Structures are given as structure tokens and as C-alpha cells.
Amino acid sequence: MKLSRKEMAELLKGIDGKILITTHKNPDGDAIGSSLGWFSFLKSLGKDVRVVYRDRIPYFFDFLPGINKVEVKEKLDEQYDWVIITDVSEPKRTGFESIPAEKSIVIDHHITAEPFTNFAIVEPNISSTCELSYELMVLIDPEKITYEVALPIYTGIFTDTGGFSYNNTSPRTHEVAAELLKKGVDPYVVRFNLFERNRINRFKLLELVLKTLEFALDGKVAHITVYRKFLEETEAFLEETEGFINYPRSIAGVEVAIFFKEIEKESWKVSLRSKGKINVAEIAKKLGGGGHKMAAGYETKGSLEEVKKNLFKELELAFESLDFEELEMLS
Ligand code: 5GP
Structure with missing residues (x-):
């Protein structure tokens, strides 16, 4: 009630x-x-x-x-x-x-x-x-x-x-x-x-994570990844990735930023951020999670390739449903 x-x-x-x-x-x-x-x-x-x-x-x-x-x-x-x-x-x-x-x-x-x-x-x-x-x-x-x-x-x-x-x-x-x-x-x-109390490990981790930066859907989507091995190598905690998603989000022309976080082998936590055109809460919900229009997330199992395939399919549909004017504004 x-x-x-x-x-x-x-x-x-x-x-x-x-x-x-x-x-x-x-x-x-x-x-x-x-x-x-x-x-x-x-x-x-x-x-x-x-x-x-x-x-x-x-x-x-x-x-x-x-x-x-x-x-x-x-x-x-x-x-x-x-x-x-x-x-x-x-x-x-x-x-x-x-x-x-x-x-x-x-x-x-x-x-x-x-x-x-x-x-x-x-x-x-x-x-x-x-x-x-x-x-x-x-x-x-x-x-x-x-x-x-x-x-x-x-x-x-x-x-x-x-x-x-x-x-x-x-x-x-x-x-x-x-x-x-x-x-x-x-x-x-x-x-x-x-x-203002960051450990140096966070920056070592950031360096590795930023090297994974890639683009999809004609540059409208940018994604980064943190693997368990990065955490082991830098002795950083997963929670020290807080804020990393703001880097891909801040890139001009990027409408949706994604952060793939490897929790365990074949187990992922996915964070999504939008600049407003795409409702990422709807996408996250379809994939088993939730959140807000501009910030959402979900957990999923499978290889990173499978996780990306499922997500990009949903993102493609979401971009296709934008009207011409909205798409023009993105290009
Ligand atoms: P973050 O990406 O910072 O973990 O989360 C962004 C937003 O999405 C937050 O409001 C958070 O509560 C929501 N969110 C993140 N992961 C999940 C999830 O697995 N399930 C649901 N329902 N919401 C999530």
C-alpha cells in the first residue's frame, strides 16, 4: 500500500x-x-x-x-x-x-x-x-x-x-x-x-580502467570496464571506482556511458548514465535492474561479450525510437 x-x-x-x-x-x-x-x-x-x-x-x-x-x-x-x-x-x-x-x-x-x-x-x-x-x-x-x-x-x-x-x-x-x-x-x-581522501590505489586503477575506453553506436555510447585482475593488481576496492563513469559520460557526443564491473567470473554489475535523451532506467529494468532516467544499473551473468550484446541491442532500439529532431541534436 x-x-x-x-x-x-x-x-x-x-x-x-x-x-x-x-x-x-x-x-x-x-x-x-x-x-x-x-x-x-x-x-x-x-x-x-x-x-x-x-x-x-x-x-x-x-x-x-x-x-x-x-x-x-x-x-x-x-x-x-x-x-x-x-x-x-x-x-x-x-x-x-x-x-x-x-x-x-x-x-x-x-x-x-x-x-x-x-x-x-x-x-x-x-x-x-x-x-x-x-x-x-x-x-x-x-x-x-x-x-x-x-x-x-x-x-x-x-x-x-x-x-x-x-x-x-x-x-x-x-x-x-x-x-x-x-x-x-x-x-x-x-x-x-x-x-579528498583518495588512496593512490584509486588512481592506479583509474589508469587501467581508462585504457579500456571504447565507443559504440557511432560514438553515441562510450564504455569502460573494470576486471577483477585490475583490482588485484592495484590493491584497490571496487567502491573506489565511484565516479569513474563520469569520464566516458563527459565526452562530447556521448549520450550514454556504460561501466562494466566484473564482480566474479561471468558475473557483472553494469552502470548506465544518460545525458537525457535515452531513458536508461527503462533499459536497466528490461535487463533485470532499475534506477532513474539518467542513472541506472543492473546485475547480470555471462561473458562480457554476451552482456555487451544484450545491452547494445536494447540501446540500439532506444536510439532508433528517438525522433529525427532528437537524433539531429545528437549528431
Ligand atoms: P550506480 O550505477 O551508481 O550503481 O547506480 C545508479 C542508479 O541505479 C542508482 O539509483 C541505483 O540505485 C540504481 N541501480 C544500480 N544498480 C541497480 C540494480 O541492480 N537494480 C536496481 N533496481 N537499481 C539499480
């Missing part, structure tokens, strides 16, 4: 017992920011809360309040009365096998969301799950939005909007950011921790 903001705020205010918060696999800024924001917020309301992730947390988020409380587990134990799932609305994306639909709450902003829980709020037009969470928190009790809540919430908005520069940034996003700064958030603390 999809709830309005007011209904969701009422529900969250009233839930009690043991509350477990989780999010998606390979958690990013919005996933971590929203789950930690809710953790501190619900704790300040006197509730019994835990945060459990399936995957480990990238080191550049280690500055966020509550991060040391996160439990990383392969399976969810049964010790909860309520589950809150932020930034994801398909059960398999959580990485956990069983999440009960009853007494589970989804808070999400993905256009491809298909909530499976009894209670959900999904707003695809809002910048981030963190911005939506802030709006709900204001309805519940603005006084409880402390610095510990504001910092992760700001961080998630910052990462999902590309530092307030993607077109999901609305006037309200800036107002929310301003309100979070008034709670004591220092924007440079966020920038410094996320972007």
Missing part, C-alpha cells in the same frame, strides 16, 4: 518494538545517508533501532555519525518487529533472501520501484531518499533533526544530486540543504571526507 507523506509520518511515529533498518547491496551515499539518518532520528524519538547492511561500507563514509553501529550480515536474523528499507523497493536488491512484507516499510525514490511491502512511500520526482526522509522527519518532529541526523541526510542528497548539479535538484532541494546547514552541517566536511 502506497502511503502519503502524512500517513507515512504517522506510521513511523507510531511504530514500536524492535526496529531494523536496511538498504540496498553495495550501499551508496543515499542508501547510507538515509539509513543512518533514520537510525539517529528514531533513536532520538526513544525507539529501539538497529541498522543492518548486506555489504561492507566504503571507507569514505566513515565520518558519518552512527556508522560504527552498522552491522554487516549475510542473513537477517529474526529479531525485529518492524523493518524499514530505504532507497530500494525490490527485495532482491537488499541482498537478503527473506524480508517479510508485513510490518515492513519502504522509503524510496526510484522510478522503477515496485514496492513489495505493506507500507511504502515512493517519490520518483524527489532528488533522493534522503530528501524524502527529511520531509517525513519534519512532519514527525523537526526538533529531533539533530546534527547526527542532518549530516548523513545532507551527504545522501549531495551524492545523489552530484553536488546539487544534476537535474533532480529542485529549489526545494536547496531549501532542505540550507535547513541542514542550519543544523550545523559543514559542506566542506562532506566534500573533504568523500572526495
